[in-house]
Amino acid sequence: MDELAGDMIDGVWRALGEIEELAAARADGHEADPTDELDALRRHGCLSAPLRPDGAGFVYHYPARRALPVFVALGGADLSLGRLFEGHANALQLVSLFGHAEQKAIVRARVEAGALMGVWGADGRPPFAAHPTEDGTLRLAGSKRYASGLGAVSLALVPLTDAEGRLCLFLIDVDEPDRLDFSSWHMRGMRASRSGTFRFDGMEIPAGAALGAPDDYRREPFFMGGIWRCAAVQLGAIERIVRGLVEGLRETGRLDHPLQSARVGEAILAARDARLQVEAAARAVEGGEEAELAASLAVFARLRVESAGLAVIALAERGLGLSAFAEDHPLARPIRDLSTYLRQANPDAALLDHARRLSARLPEIFR
Ligand SMILES: Cc1cc2nc3c(=O)[nH]c(=O)nc-3n(C[C@H](O)[C@H](O)[C@H](O)COP(=O)(O)OP(=O)(O)OC[C@H]3O[C@@H](n4cnc5c(N)ncnc54)[C@H](O)[C@@H]3O)c2cc1C
Numbered sequence: 001m002d003e004l005a006g007d008m009i010d011g012v013w014r015a016l017g018e019i020e021e022l023a024a025a026r027a028d029g030h031e032a033d034p035t036d037e038l039d040a041l042r043r044h045g046c047l048s049a050p051l052r053p054d055g056a057g058f059v060y061h062y063p064a065r066r067a068l069p070v071f072v073a074l075g076g077a078d079l080s081l082g083r084l085f086e087g088h089a090n091a092l093q094l095v096s097l098f099g100h101a102e103q104k105a106i107v108r109a110r111v112e113a114g115a116l117m118g119v120w121g122a123d124g125r126p127p128f129a130a131h132p133t134e135d136g137t138l139r140l141a142g143s144k145r146y147a148s149g150l151g152a153v154s155l156a157l158v159p160l161t162d163a164e165g166r167l168c169l170f171l172i173d174v175d176e177p178d179r180l181d182f183s184s185w186h187m188r189g190m191r192a193s194r195s196g197t198f199r200f201d202g203m204e205i206p207a208g209a210a211l212g213a214p215d216d217y218r219r220e221p222f223f224m225g226g227i228w229r230c231a232a233v234q235l236g237a238i239e240r241i242v243r244g245l246v247e248g249l250r251e252t253g254r255l256d257h258p259l260q261s262a263r264v265g266e267a268i269l270a271a272r273d274a275r276l277q278v279e280a281a282a283r284a285v286e287g288g289e290e291a292e293l294a295a296s297l298a299v300f301a302r303l304r305v306e307s308a309g310l311a312v313i314a315l316a317e318r319g320l321g322l323s324a325f326a327e328d329h330p331l332a333r334p335i336r337d338l339s340t341y342l343r344q345a346n347p348d349a350a351l352l353d354h355a356r357r358l359s360a361r362l363p364e365i366f367r
Pocket of ligand 1: 083087118119120121122145146147148149190193195340341342343344345346347348349
């Protein structure tokens, strides 16, 4: 391991220590501002940890064995922060894969100066649109919703489906406070993810803001396959809730009751199962497995994490009882955040589509 990488790994764990303390202090049901936690990531060099300098630009270098423990630990400490860091890593990987030299140089300089990135895909009403102008720029309209990191993210990757149905990506400077709209984010959890709507109406961007060619973004294993990072962050919260269940039962002297022990056993089984799937998906996506197969494994890991998360939340609430519903209970925020963050796009279609794909490849997955 080179010295620089060693420093950054240490930095991540120092930042995590600070973030755990901050998150514990915010366990009051009114947490909404991740500024201090993001500063901890910045100060300890975590935002540029996935970058390996390459000329004036960079390549994304965040092997699963290094990245996975960080995503899991962040998710366990503060799920909103994990979500923000996961989106940042996703954006850096896409710029590394598809960006041109100038875009990579800009992104590297901005991120080394502390910029947070995001990927804002979900369309608002009216949806995001880009119209060519006579002077060769693109005039933007519409909005993206459920965009996390509003006001904290300063560079976003924004996808657009063009008239031919191709998916195009744009790298856009979103450091514009007047365009942020938090009013659509009245969610029970993930309040500190700073999510909401970003309005693009009237913005102009150069045509060179396109990242890669149309449909590059859809290339596997990093399109659907990238969901393994989100699943790893969620896994961190699942394991945290299992630990909280065990600690809570031990403190009240109820751990050895057979029915409570059975609950703990079911929770550990679900969490371990989720972990094994996420680890396998991370290895497949980042480690060179055939692209379509790796993407399917990542989608299935996401679905297993979802079912494991829902099961563990139910077991913890049933096992701990009313005390776990107090707003200042240590598990109240992780449960509220996880039950919100588990709602990712179209789980039914994900199951059907990848069941069909994987059923044609059973010899490869049962080897
Ligand atoms: C904390 C948080 C942060 C986020 N940050 C970002 C971000 O930065 N960028 C971004 O792009 N997105 C972000 N998202 C949004 C996320 O990517 C998804 O778009 C969103 O979570 C979708 O959730 P949904 O429940 O509306 O999904 P839906 O797809 O509406 O699913 C809801 C239910 O309906 C079913 N369903 C879906 N379609 C159909 C259909 N046609 N017919 C019948 N049933 C259907 C599904 O299977 C599911 O059961 C974030 C979400 C969260 C929770």
